[in-house]
Amino acid sequence: xxxxxxxxxxxRGPDMTTPEIDPDTHAYAQPSGDPLQSTAAPAxxxxxxxxxxxxxxxxxxxxxxxxxxLRAKAEAENTRRRADEDISKARKxxxxxxAESLLPVKDSLEAAIAMPDAKVEQVLEGVHATLRQLSAAxxxxxxxxxxxxxxxxxxxxxxxxxxxxxxxQDANTVVAVLQKGYLIADRVLRPALVTVAAAR
Numbered sequence: 001x002x003x004x005x006x007x008x009x010x011x012r013g014p015d016m017t018t019p020e021i022d023p024d025t026h027a028y029a030q031p032s033g034d035p036l037q038s039t040a041a042p043a044x045x046x047x048x049x050x051x052x053x054x055x056x057x058x059x060x061x062x063x064x065x066x067x068x069x070l071r072a073k074a075e076a077e078n079t080r081r082r083a084d085e086d087i088s089k090a091r092k093x094x095x096x097x098x099a100e101s102l103l104p105v106k107d108s109l110e111a112a113i114a115m116p117d118a119k120v121e122q123v124l125e126g127v128h129a130t131l132r133q134l135s136a137a138x139x140x141x142x143x144x145x146x147x148x149x150x151x152x153x154x155x156x157x158x159x160x161x162x163x164x165x166x167x168x169q170d171a172n173t174v175v176a177v178l179q180k181g182y183l184i185a186d187r188v189l190r191p192a193l194v195t196v197a198a199a200r
Contacts, residue, residue: 101137105130138182146181146192148174158183160191167197 108130112123138144146158152174154161158181159174167175174194181192 098137098141101140102134105134105137108133142183142185143189144183146183146188146190147177148192148194150175154194154196158188158191159194161196162193163195164198165195166200169197171197171199173197 108126112118112126112130115122118126148155148159150173151169153170154172154174160181162178165175167173169175173196175197176195177192178195179193182189
């Protein structure tokens with residue numbers, strides 16, 4: 001007859017097993033269904049999945065940035081090449097507008113030469129017309145004359161003194177212009193040749 005012993009009852013609950021003693025180490029052996037082991041293994045899986053997803057995102061971002069860099073580099077290279085071409089064309093054809101404006105002057109001179117029997121009045125009239133054409137061409141291309149009136153203070157940047165003469169005006173002022181000078185924009189193309197009043 002089996003005697004009921006209440007102390008042998010499994011007090012861990014109806015769904016849990018009593019730990020067994022290892023005969024070699026005399027220690028409790030962990031059951032195969034230990035809840036500590038069952039929760040530790042699945043925890044590593046979400047971390048690996050998150051790391052793999054993050055790596056994929058970074059790799060995609062790297063690819064995108066590399067593509068953007070290559071496009072920007074190509075665009076900068078194209079811009080530099082176009083700028084070099086524009087500079088080369090500007091240097092090569094810079095005189096184009098000026099040369100075009102001088103063609104009517106050449107036409108007038110050739111027409112005058114083609115009339116060897118023209119009267120002096122006709123030749124003089126043609127010369128004045130040609131001079132007006134030339135002056136207009138120079139004006140359009142910002143080639144402006146330097147012709148200071150008498151009494152203008154001598155400017156060594158725009159005037160070149162040929163001689164110093166006695167004159168009834170302030171010293172170091174222009175007395176007469178012997179040859180006009182010219183500016184191209186703000187730069188002196190040729191200084192005006194002038195005489196300058198001497199000190200009294």
